[in-house]
Amino acid sequence: MxxxxxxxxxxxxxxxxxxxxxxxxxxxxxxxxxxxxxxxxxxxxxxxxxxxxxxxxxxxxxxxxxxxxxxxxxxxxxxxxxxxxxxxxxxSPAPGARIPDTEGDRAAPAVAPHGPAVGTDVRNPLTAAQRRVWLLHAVDPERIDHLVTSSFRITGAFDPAVARTAWTSVVRRHEALRTRFEEDDGETVQIVDPEPLTDFRYLDLTALDEAVAARVVSEQVRLQRGTPLDLVTGPPARVLLLRTAPDTYRLEVVVHHIVCDGWSVAVLFDDFLDAYRATVRGEPEAPPPAHRFSDHVRWEREVESRRWPGMTERVARRFEGRTDHLPLPVDPRDVDEHEDGDDVELPVPPEVSAALAGIGKVTGYTRLTPALAALGILLHRISGTDDVLIAVPVSGRVRPEDEATVGLFVNTALARVRLAGARDVPKLLARVHEEVQEVLDCQTFPFDHLVSRLAPHREAGRMPLVRVSLAVQDFAEPAAPPPGLGFGWEWSDPPERQSKLDLAFSLWGGGAGAAERSLTITYRPSLFRRSTVEAWGEQYLVALGRVCDAARRAETCD
Structure with a gap:
């Protein structure tokens, strides 16, 4: 991609x-x-x-x-x-060949005008997704589960001075990285500063003893990942570059989720590599993109939000008679709430990866459909519940011009997996497929609007309605540096130190490299032991493989 x-x-x-x-x-x-x-x-x-x-x-x-x-x-x-x-x-407009009509489908996707030119102060309201993040931040400014972290191990002829210049160029290019937040007459607004304010720290550790340098690296990385970002003063991003050997570096980048999502990470570092190359060659900075996050804010407020009232009942109908409680077996322990997160990572067996990669060709289903069905089966087995609600992050980038923009577009959708009456896997898959279609068609409908409409019981420190999420991560990871730059890097997504949900399942590796697919489960150590989550992960992968196999057999028989 x-x-x-x-x-x-x-x-x-x-x-x-x-x-x-x-x-x-x-x-x-x-x-x-x-x-x-x-x-x-x-x-x-x-x-x-x-x-x-x-x-x-x-x-x-x-x-x-x-x-x-x-x-x-x-x-x-x-x-x-x-x-x-x-x-x-x-x-085609021919009779009988019309697209099914849904809320607002006949309206042309209007484009908001461009915002003020770079160099002027920009003040905007928050999007629906940003409002949710801001409210959670306001309740607990010390929380770190909204930090989007990226870690790189860099080898080769990497120049820290060029890297600093390149990062400043990226911040100048993307207004989301120049954004602060404040209250104005009772309403939270985001302010885009005209000039970049960057937090870029560089430490050369090559003169230190190896053991001492290792301790410094560990402490600096801990602080980098565990220190909250101040959204009022800004900037909403922080960079740490450590030189650990003559040709070896550690790059740690933290961006607040209120201005960045998973898709944005690849955009961000693609632009960083372009800016690094331009700096080395003495070329001028790339101009800001024609489409900015401010344009998305206005589009949501002036165009897309008009669809939401008509979508409310359509979305809410899917959850009539739902069961809010998911009785997961827990093993409670005392854990600091800001340290209540860890990851379990498991490789997806090659045969399961291949089956999942080919599911669309065989059945016409996206990968989310069997992944969601398998998670419903797992949760049924460990909880005894046959009606399961699962949070599903959706990209929210429904317009072409959003694709090269750094910002928070992702929305949380809610999927319902009902196993009662589904006597076999093909029947369950068909039911889940319909649910996935609804999730994708209504992906801009704000999660908070759904919560308000359903009015569930709320519990402090917990996300309403759901305890478990599933993400099929199909967006691109940061690209490798081109050979001409003289260095290479290995990207990793560090483990979570504070979990938003009790269990968050993520399937990584959406491309052709099926053997490279992995499963990550982020969990709360205050509720579950690591060995338990590892066992659930293994059971999930077994269920996923069997779901894909059953789907293939059913299509072959048909």
Whole structure:
């Protein structure tokens, strides 16, 4: 997946030039699929999933097509019609081939005007996702579960002075990294400073004894990852660079979640490498992107939020008669709340990775569908509950122009896995598939709005409605530095030190490298022992493999 925006055919077309002829629409759908999937050729009947498609890429396809046809194209149109020809047919205005109408689907995806030019002070309200993070931060400013951390081991001819200049360039480029937050007349606003304020620390430890240097590294990294960021004074990011040997460095970057999500990480470090290369060559800084996070804020406030009242009942209906309580077996211990988090990481067996990677081609389901079904089965086995609510992070980047922007776009959706009456895996998968389609189609609907509508029992220190989450991480990881820069790096996502939920399952490695897929479970040590979570992880992978196998057998029999 590329982190930059992909050109949209006829992206600024007027209503008079919207394609309607079947041949034109096939040309458009073919071009969009080719560019989003990053393949040189797409034939009319090539399968989206067989070409590497997933739910995240389906969102990108739907966003581009919405811009071209000047009406909202739901993600389900891409998932249910996974070829250029079928997709063009469903976009055709011919009778019987219309896209299913949902809340706001007929409205053209309007684009907010650009914000003030760089160099001026920008004040904006918060998005729905940012408001939730801000409220949690206001209750406990010392919490560290909203720190997005990235760690790199760098080897080669890396220049700390160039790195500092490159980071400043990245902060100047992305207004999210120049943002502070304050109260203004009872409303929280975000203020984008015109000039970058950076926190970049560099320590050369090569003169120290090896044992002493190791202790310094451990302490500095602990402080870097465990010290909260001040959102009022800024900056919302912090960089630590340690030189541990003549050609070896440790780079630790912390960004607050209120201005950054998982997708943003790849964008951030792609831009860092570009800025590093430009600095080395003496080239000018890249200009700020045409689309900024301020534009997204205005779009949500002025356009997308108008859809939410009409979506409320549609979303809430899925949770009628729900069971809020998930009786997980716990082994309580006293743990400091700011240290109540740890990770268990397990490799996904190659055969399970291969089955999961090919599930779309076999069944037309995204990877989220079998992953969610398997987690429902696991939670049923360990809790005895056959009606399970699971939080699912969704990208929220439904417009093409959002793709190269650093910011908080991700939203928390809620999925319901009902095992009662599902006598076999294919029936359960079909039920979960419908749930996933609803999750993707309503992915901008704020989680807090759903909580307000459902009015569940709340518990201090706990996320309402859910105790468990599942993320299928299909977004790109930071790219490797190009050979010409003279250094290489290895990226890692450090373990969580404070968990937002009781259990958070994450499947990593969405690309073709199936053997590299891994499962991470973030958990609360105050509730579970590590050995217990490891056992659950192993059981989950067994369930996932059996779900994929059952789906394949069912399709073969059909």
């Amino acid at each position: 590329t982190s930059g925006p992909v050109p949209v055919p006829a992206g600024s077309a007027s209503a008079d030039s919207v394609p309607s002829d079947p041949a034109e629409l096939r040309e458009v759908t073919t071009a969009v699929l080719r560019e989003v999937l990053g393949v040189p050729e797409v034939l009319p009947d090539d399968d989206f999933f067989a070409l590497g498609g997933n739910s995240l890429l389906a969102v990108r396809v739907a966003g581009r097509l919405s811009r071209v046809v000047q009406r909202r194209v739901p993600v389900t149109a891409v998932l249910d019609h996974p070829s250029a020809r079928a997709l063009a047919d469903t976009l």
